[in-house]
Amino acid sequence: MRAVLIVCDGLGDRPTRALNGLTPLQAARAETLSRLAEHGECGIIDVIAPGQPPGSDTAHLALFGYDPFRVYPGRGAFEALGVGIELSAGDVAFRCNFATVNDDWVIVDRRAGRINSEEARALAEALNDIRIDKVDGVQAIFYHSSEHRGALVLRGEGLSRMVSDVDAHKAGVKAHMPRPLEDTIEARRTAVALQEFVEKAHKILKDHPINRQRVEKGLPPANALLPRGAGTLPRIEPITKLWGIRAAAIAGGGLYKGVAKAVGFDLINVPGATGTVNTNLGGKVEAAIKALGEYDFVFLHIKATDSVSHDKNPHRKVEVIEWISRELTPLVKTVLDKGYYIALTGDHTTPCEVGDHTGDPVPLVIAGPGVRRDGIGKFDEISCAKGGIGRIRGIDLMRILMNYLGKVPLFGE
Ligand code: ZN
Numbered sequence: 001m002r003a004v005l006i007v008c009d010g011l012g013d014r015p016t017r018a019l020n021g022l023t024p025l026q027a028a029r030a031e032t033l034s035r036l037a038e039h040g041e042c043g044i045i046d047v048i049a050p051g052q053p054p055g056s057d058t059a060h061l062a063l064f065g066y067d068p069f070r071v072y073p074g075r076g077a078f079e080a081l082g083v084g085i086e087l088s089a090g091d092v093a094f095r096c097n098f099a100t101v102n103d104d105w106v107i108v109d110r111r112a113g114r115i116n117s118e119e120a121r122a123l124a125e126a127l128n129d130i131r132i133d134k135v136d137g138v139q140a141i142f143y144h145s146s147e148h149r150g151a152l153v154l155r156g157e158g159l160s161r162m163v164s165d166v167d168a169h170k171a172g173v174k175a176h177m178p179r180p181l182e183d184t185i186e187a188r189r190t191a192v193a194l195q196e197f198v199e200k201a202h203k204i205l206k207d208h209p210i211n212r213q214r215v216e217k218g219l220p221p222a223n224a225l226l227p228r229g230a231g232t233l234p235r236i237e238p239i240t241k242l243w244g245i246r247a248a249a250i251a252g253g254g255l256y257k258g259v260a261k262a263v264g265f266d267l268i269n270v271p272g273a274t275g276t277v278n279t280n281l282g283g284k285v286e287a288a289i290k291a292l293g294e295y296d297f298v299f300l301h302i303k304a305t306d307s308v309s310h311d312k313n314p315h316r317k318v319e320v321i322e323w324i325s326r327e328l329t330p331l332v333k334t335v336l337d338k339g340y341y342i343a344l345t346g347d348h349t350t351p352c353e354v355g356d357h358t359g360d361p362v363p364l365v366i367a368g369p370g371v372r373r374d375g376i377g378k379f380d381e382i383s384c385a386k387g388g389i390g391r392i393r394g395i396d397l398m399r400i401l402m403n404y405l406g407k408v409p410l411f412g413e
């Protein structure tokens with residue numbers, strides 16, 4: 001028995017004035033999604049807890065069956081795993097921006113004029129030789145990912161993710177020097193090592209030939225790194241062991257690949273899967289169909305619904321939903337023909353009128369053999385709320401799916 005879980009990021013929405021009071025899902029003509037609802041049982045999910053706006057990382061932990069309040073290890077490690085960095089237990093990873101600061105460390109541009117990948121990669125190479133002298137046994141490794149983005153890994157004994165961000169998250173103010181966020185030796189050691197790295201990086205970057213050229217051309221120099229979001233690997237039982245399944249993930253965005261990798265999914269790379277509205281969704285769907293031949297459980301992530309919601313573009317969200325529905329048609333057909341299971345939901349609500357994540361529940365449909373059809377014929381927030389699954393928490397979803405796969409042991413005699 002096999003199952004596929006499709007998560008459309010930021011899928012949920014609210015009644016929208018520009019759509020005559022409908023949600024984008026209600027306004028969309030999405031035949032395949034309606035067909036799924038007809039064949040399945042519907043409900044709504046409070047992904048973290050009722051009213052709690054989820055980040056995408058905590059939301060996915062919950063949908064994969066983990067309690068994010070207990071196991072969330074900060075965002076940094078997910079980002080690092082997502083760009084292909086191998087992390088070990090004890091590593092502390094940070095997301096980083098190349099940025100422009102003035103002589104007083106006031107942030108002039110958080111993205112150094114969105115420096116291109118080629119220049120940023122050359123700058124990253126110059127940071128390879130930085131040694132941490134003030135803390136024994138700690139090594140700093142910096143990786144460039146794309147454009148102005150990168151990841152920093154501090155490796156060594158006795159480090160902690162409880163350190164504050166260097167990034168002030170806005171321009172015009174001073175970058176923060178890292179502080180320990182708890183009174184432990186580990187947090188203090190990490191803050192000292194991070195500060196030393198950031199200061200040494202600044203010294204190297206400000207005199208780098210690439211930055212001299214940028215200044216000559218009138219471009220902001222990428223003269224500082226602004227680490228943020230310290231994180232470690234989560235201390236959890238991998239999803240494969242927990243349920244006794246082979247599990248594969250298909251995603252474009254680095255964060256989603258990172259969360260999936262951290263909980264034990266195999267990553268399947270699809271050319272052209274970019275984590276944007278221009279992604280190769282057809283290729284991802286094809287890869288999901290193929291993966292169902294080898295894996296018990298396949299996770300497919302689609303980012304575009306969230307991107308257009310942050311852009312506050314409800315008409316575009318309707319189009320994106322209709323496009324996703326069309327592209328999913330062969331996958332839904334395969335799953336229903338073969339008698340596999342399929343679940344489709346979002347990781348949170350991102351109302352187009354708000355442009356950010358909110359704590360409203362998201363719609364859910366599950367279809368497959370033996371699922372109790374509940375007579376709901378349309379997949380949207382309002383229709384699904386009347387469905388047989390009712391209202392559940394994100395953490396419940398995996399057990400419901402694994403029950404259909406016969407993977408949940410009996411509790412009691
Ligand atoms: Zn999300």
Ligand code: ZN
Binds near residue numbers: 350
């Ligand atoms: Zn978002």
